[in-house]
Amino acid sequence: MKYIVVTGASAGIGLETVRFLLGKGCYVFGSVRTTADADRLTGLFPENFTPLVFDLTDDVAMAASVEQVAAIIGESNLTGLINNAGIVVPGPILHLPKEKMRHQFEVNTFGPMVLCQLYFPLLKKKGNNPPGRIVNISSLSAEIALPFMGPYSASKRALSNLAHALRREFYPYGIQVVDIQPGRVKTGIVDTLAPNASHFIGTDFEAGMKRYLESAQYLRDRGLSPESIAASVYKALHEARPRLRYVKPYRYFSRWKIPSSLPARLLDRILAKRLGLLPEYLKNKNTP
Ligand SMILES: NC(=O)c1ccc[n+]([C@@H]2O[C@H](COP(=O)([O-])OP(=O)(O)OC[C@H]3O[C@@H](n4cnc5c(N)ncnc54)[C@H](OP(=O)(O)O)[C@@H]3O)[C@@H](O)[C@H]2O)c1
Incomplete structure (x- = not known):
């Protein structure tokens, strides 16, 4: 039996990953934050599934989950740890409260890092089983930092670079660490942007941020499937x-190949034009 831990199993990519892996005959542990979600998932997946209840900011609960998994897998090792759970803290950096930035990193970067440390003993080779693998769901935002997505991009860039360093450190154990970088995916994460971005209201960035939110919604509706x-x-x-990494843009050329190949200053200008961030915009705004 292959045993896999998936974080953020309550919705979106995590939920579909649980479904997919169960369909392939794996035993899946899915992390959720509430007992209501644990019960819901146990009802959805009555066999070969165990919910783990923890928040990525709670080291004690994460450590307790390792005990729970170890008790079930017994003499086997863990085939995979999928660091999927994540959040987006959007908004202009100029007005970003430091605690929000800290929270972004707590969930997207520090939580997965702690899980890699905690689950390491279960991922190691045991008997004839090959060592397990770590798969991080990073983002194309780790590669292309868009305006108003600074905290998220920074947290995912840090997660991706941790993966590269960890892969090299885990070389003697044969534990592979893989980065998956999706572009826009059809999940509910986009709906969390506007409610979490109130600090832009009334600033010079208000119009630009609104444009960004509209385009994020538009792209989500056309994005990749979580499956x-x-x-x-x-x-x-x-x-x-x-x-080492799987790049998954929803449109290969227009959303990945071209923007990642353009000179950065040209991309700056294109984005500024699209989001109303050209200097003329401020001049007009300040003209009585
Ligand atoms: N959707 C996209 O366009 C896209 C693109 C690139 C990368 N990604 C990445 O893909 C991953 C999954 O995103 P998604 O689109 O599937 O989003 P989603 O539908 O909003 O799901 C996010 C999951 O993370 C969990 N989560 C949030 N905060 C948590 C915390 N503090 N502790 C533990 N779990 C927490 C959520 O649990 P609750 O239900 O309890 O909140 C939920 O299960 C994220 O890392 C995201 O950055 C998404």
């Missing part, structure tokens, strides 16, 4: 020689 990311997770866990 396609689940399929990449499965590949990353099972390919004999997994890639």
Whole structure:
């Protein structure tokens, strides 16, 4: 039996990853934050599924989850730890309260890092079982930092670089650490942007931020399916020689190849034009 831990199993990519892995005959542990979600998932997945209840900011609860998993897998080792759970703290950096930035990193970067430390003993090779793998759901935002997504981009860039360093550190154990970088995916995460971005209201960035939120909603409706990311997770866990990272833009050329190849200053200007951030905008705004 292959045993896999997936964080953020209550919705979106995490929920579909649980479904996908169960469909492939794996035993899945899915992390949720409430007992109501634990009960809901146990009802949805009555076999080969165990919910783990923890928040990524709670080291004690995360450590307790390791005991719970160890008791079930017994003499086996863990095939995979999927660091999927994450949040977006949006908004202009100029007006960003430091606690919000800290929280962004607590959830997207520090929590997964602690889980890698805690689950390491279960991922190590045991008997004839090969060592387990760590798969992090990072983001294309780790590569292209858009205006108003600074905290999120920074947290995902840090997560991606931790993955690269960890892969090298875990070389002697044979534990692979793989980064998956999706572009826009059809999940509820976009709906969390506006309620979490109130600090932009009444600032010079208000119009630009509103444009950004509209475009995020537009792209979400046309984004990748969460199932396609689940399929990449499965590949990353099972390919004999997994890639170091799986880039999953929802449109390869227009949303990844072209923007990542353009000179950065040209991309600055294109984005400024799209989001109403050209200097003329401020001049007009200040003209009585
Ligand atoms: N959707 C996209 O366009 C996209 C693109 C690139 C990368 N990603 C990444 O993909 C991952 C999954 O995102 P999604 O789109 O599936 O979002 P989602 O539908 O909003 O799901 C996020 C999951 O993370 C959990 N979570 C949030 N805060 C947590 C915390 N403090 N502790 C533990 N769990 C927590 C949520 O649990 P609750 O239900 O309890 O809140 C939920 O299960 C994230 O890391 C995200 O950054 C998403």
